[in-house]
Amino acid sequence: MWSFLASFIPRAIMQGMPLLYGSTGEILTEKSGNLNLGIPGIMFIGAITGVSGAFIYEHSSAQMNGFLAVMIPLLCCLVGSFLMGLLYCFLTVTLRANQNVTGLSLTIFGTGVAQFLGGSLIKITHTQSAQVASITIVETVKYYSDGNKPGWLAYSAIGIAIAVSLFLGYTRTGMQLRAVGENPATADAAGINVTRYKYLATIIGSMIAGLGGLCFVMECAHGTWSEPRIDQIGWLAIALVIFTIWRPSVSIFASIMFGGLLILSEHLNPPIGIKELYTLIPYVVTLLVLIIVSLRKKREDQPPMSLGLPYFREER
Amino acid sequence: MKNKTSFFFPFEVHIAKRDGIPAWKRWMIRSMAILIALLLCALITILITKLNPLTVLKSMFNGTFGSSRKIWKTCFYVMILLGISLAVTPAFKMRFWNIGAEGQVLIGAFAAAACMFYAGRMSFFNDPGISMAVKNLILFPCMLIASLAAGALWGFLPAFFKSRWNTNETLFTLMMNYVALQIVRFMISYRDFPKLYQWSSNGTSVGTINKGFPSEGIGTFPKLMNKAGSQYLFPIVCIALLTLFLYVYLKYSKHGYEISVVGESQRTASYAGIKVDSVIIRTMVLSGLLCGLVGFLIVGAEGTVSHDVVDGRGYTAVMVSWMSQFNPFGMVFSSLLLVFMQFGAKEVAMPDGVSLDKNFANMLMSIILFFIIGCEFFITYELQISRHTKREE
Numbered sequence: 001m002w003s004f005l006a007s008f009i010p011r012a013i014m015q016g017m018p019l020l021y022g023s024t025g026e027i028l029t030e031k032s033g034n035l036n037l038g039i040p041g042i043m044f045i046g047a048i049t050g051v052s053g054a055f056i057y058e059h060s061s062a063q064m065n066g067f068l069a070v071m072i073p074l075l076c077c078l079v080g081s082f083l084m085g086l087l088y089c090f091l092t093v094t095l096r097a098n099q100n101v102t103g104l105s106l107t108i109f110g111t112g113v114a115q116f117l118g119g120s121l122i123k124i125t126h127t128q129s130a131q132v133a134s135i136t137i138v139e140t141v142k143y144y145s146d147g148n149k150p151g152w153l154a155y156s157a158i159g160i161a162i163a164v165s166l167f168l169g170y171t172r173t174g175m176q177l178r179a180v181g182e183n184p185a186t187a188d189a190a191g192i193n194v195t196r197y198k199y200l201a202t203i204i205g206s207m208i209a210g211l212g213g214l215c216f217v218m219e220c221a222h223g224t225w226s227e228p229r230i231d232q233i234g235w236l237a238i239a240l241v242i243f244t245i246w247r248p249s250v251s252i253f254a255s256i257m258f259g260g261l262l263i264l265s266e267h268l269n270p271p272i273g274i275k276e277l278y279t280l281i282p283y284v285v286t287l288l289v290l291i292i293v294s295l296r297k298k299r300e301d302q303p304p305m306s307l308g309l310p311y312f313r314e315e316r
Numbered sequence: 317m318k319n320k321t322s323f324f325f326p327f328e329v330h331i332a333k334r335d336g337i338p339a340w341k342r343w344m345i346r347s348m349a350i351l352i353a354l355l356l357c358a359l360i361t362i363l364i365t366k367l368n369p370l371t372v373l374k375s376m377f378n379g380t381f382g383s384s385r386k387i388w389k390t391c392f393y394v395m396i397l398l399g400i401s402l403a404v405t406p407a408f409k410m411r412f413w414n415i416g417a418e419g420q421v422l423i424g425a426f427a428a429a430a431c432m433f434y435a436g437r438m439s440f441f442n443d444p445g446i447s448m449a450v451k452n453l454i455l456f457p458c459m460l461i462a463s464l465a466a467g468a469l470w471g472f473l474p475a476f477f478k479s480r481w482n483t484n485e486t487l488f489t490l491m492m493n494y495v496a497l498q499i500v501r502f503m504i505s506y507r508d509f510p511k512l513y514q515w516s517s518n519g520t521s522v523g524t525i526n527k528g529f530p531s532e533g534i535g536t537f538p539k540l541m542n543k544a545g546s547q548y549l550f551p552i553v554c555i556a557l558l559t560l561f562l563y564v565y566l567k568y569s570k571h572g573y574e575i576s577v578v579g580e581s582q583r584t585a586s587y588a589g590i591k592v593d594s595v596i597i598r599t600m601v602l603s604g605l606l607c608g609l610v611g612f613l614i615v616g617a618e619g620t621v622s623h624d625v626v627d628g629r630g631y632t633a634v635m636v637s638w639m640s641q642f643n644p645f646g647m648v649f650s651s652l653l654l655v656f657m658q659f660g661a662k663e664v665a666m667p668d669g670v671s672l673d674k675n676f677a678n679m680l681m682s683i684i685l686f687f688i689i690g691c692e693f694f695i696t697y698e699l700q701i702s703r704h705t706k707r708e709e
Binding site for chain 2: 035037087091095096097098100101102104105106107108109111112113114115116119232235238239242274275276277279280283284286287290291294295297303307308314
């Protein structure tokens with residue numbers, strides 16, 4: 001039992017961290033009133049840009065430098081997800097497009113780009129088993145996870161979640177951001193620049209989510225790209241946002257729990273198929289939370305009031 | 317007021333809502349956007365493949381309409397995508413963000429397949445003395461009803477909670493997709509479905525009903541004069557009729573009118589005496605029913621079910637519906653364009669052996685959609701650009 005827990009818990013934490021990144025990013029975004037359904041796509045883009053960066057670095061330099069091996073994928077990932085966030089904001093805030101449709105097309109776009117580039121990477125390296133990209137980086141640079149215990153990306157996820165939690169709860173800017181998400185017209189009247197808040201929150205949120213993709217590929221998948229199921233991770237991250245009732249601090253534990261549920265079947269070795277039922281649990285639980293939250297109507301548990309709604313100053 | 321113009325951009329841009337816009341201008345803006353998007357897509361394709369654009373186009377045509385089998389298949393998949401798009405349209409028109417078509421179709425397909433499977437275990441259906449037509453006559457209605465019921469249930473649940481307690485429907489339907497997916501995966505890999513291959517004479521792959529033997533199969537649509545691909549005829553006709561029905565339903569029926577009023581403003585609707593709750597539930601049940609129907613058609617034509625039988629079309633359909641501005645006939649063209657890109661891309665092989673694929677097509681498709689989403693802004697609003705460098709206040 002003890003040995004089971006000792007191997008299970010670190011892996012659960014590791015599996016949960018991409019979810020934590022995704023949900024922290026989405027919480028920040030949703031607090032500004034933007035329902036960004038593009039999270040799976042953004043995570044895909046974050047993952048592929050990061051892996052491509054690592055791949056190119058690995059193939060262009062003979063000697064690995066630990067600092068660069070961390071910074072290059074990180075920067076590539078941040079730039080990629082920044083652009084995705086910017087695209088979403090430009091369409092929904094400046095061009096006032098529908099958030100659901102924009103988010104969905106962002107997801108399809110990100111998934112398409114990442115899977116296509118990932119597939120090409122596999123073909124360029126002529127490896128059949130899809131074992132590409134930055135496995136050497138992960139092997140030589142000890143900051144990344146070794147497959148059994150969480151690496152630096154996982155630890156930063158917890159740090160970021162705590163930081164966002166404090167930011168939303170205790171800073172002036174955080175409270176103003178929440179005001180924008182609750183009632184942009186009032187916030188606007190109070191002199192808050194709604195557009196700027198929406199842009200910043202969404203872009204920073206999508207950069208955090210992008211890190212989740214990087215975390216998934218570099219740590220959970222151990223630096224390989226083999227058609228990862230990041231879309232599933234992305235949708236689960238959105239589910240986590242509801243599950244934790246928009247609280248990044250709760251999300252730390254909830255994401256570890258979800259991560260544990262995702263890999264539970266591998267550890268318990270149930271009869272074939274029952275495995276799929278374990279994977280069903282997070283979704284059903286999220287559905288129940290969604291229903292219960294709407295039943296109880298407690299004010300602090302509700303989604304941001306203007307979530308998903310556009311805001312135009314002239315039309316209020 | 318602060319003067320926002322700069323030396324580099326000595327204009328002032330003012331956004332104003334248009335009072336109205338003539339139809340020709342609206343369509344001109346849209347076609348411009350699509351044209352720019354297509355050019356951009358062509359540019360990306362050329363840059364990535366380094367092939368002559370005509371060669372690319374030729375191989376895409378070849379992949380889509382190259383042989384009679386391919387034509388049947390293309391038509392079928394156009395119709396499936398069209399069917400799902402039609403199914404989500406009433407809900408979208410009502411501003412009910414149903415992104416659960418994926419799950420609704422999947423569970424519908426699963427219900428139909430389950431009927432086939434359980435029928436396969438009954439002695440009646442294995443009796444060689446009874447003719448195929450009789451067996452099919454009994455089995456098809458069962459499959460259809462099961463599919464419709466399953467789809468309707470998946471549509472009803474989010475609508476019920478939305479209308480009763482205002483539960484967020486986007487997130488609800490999203491979760492329902494995964495519930496459906498996991499149920500199907502579970503049933504296929506664990507419960508009964510591994511034994512499915514016993515049902516067909518020599519099919520052996522797990523989770524497959526009669527795969528490869530639709531002509532002998534019970535519960536698959538009959539072929540016309542034994543021509544390959546003609547089992548797709550029935551679904552194609554079905555969805556064509558559905559397109560007409562939905563056009564009339566949305567445009568000329570009382571229900572359709574109520575849907576658009578609720579979509580415009582729930583308050584207006586309830587002041588006008590429309591029961592918003594029941595309209596929401598009714599429309600979502602309809603949406604789910606139609607999704608279930610598509611699931612039935614997929615299983616009936618393919619004779620198989622797997623967890624990726626819908627393959628993201630539920631999400632793509634949302635885009636198709638939006639691209640066509642909820643016009644059923646517009647959706648025919650949008651679906652055709654998307655399926656053309658998806659099937660065509662597979663045929664385009666680059667000199668270094670890497671071929672384009674579905675993912676590449678999805679990428680191009682979303683670029684087109686970004687432009688279409690973006691251009692709506694220029695239809696609703698106009699930019700008034702003036703050269704004033706100073707304001708007189």
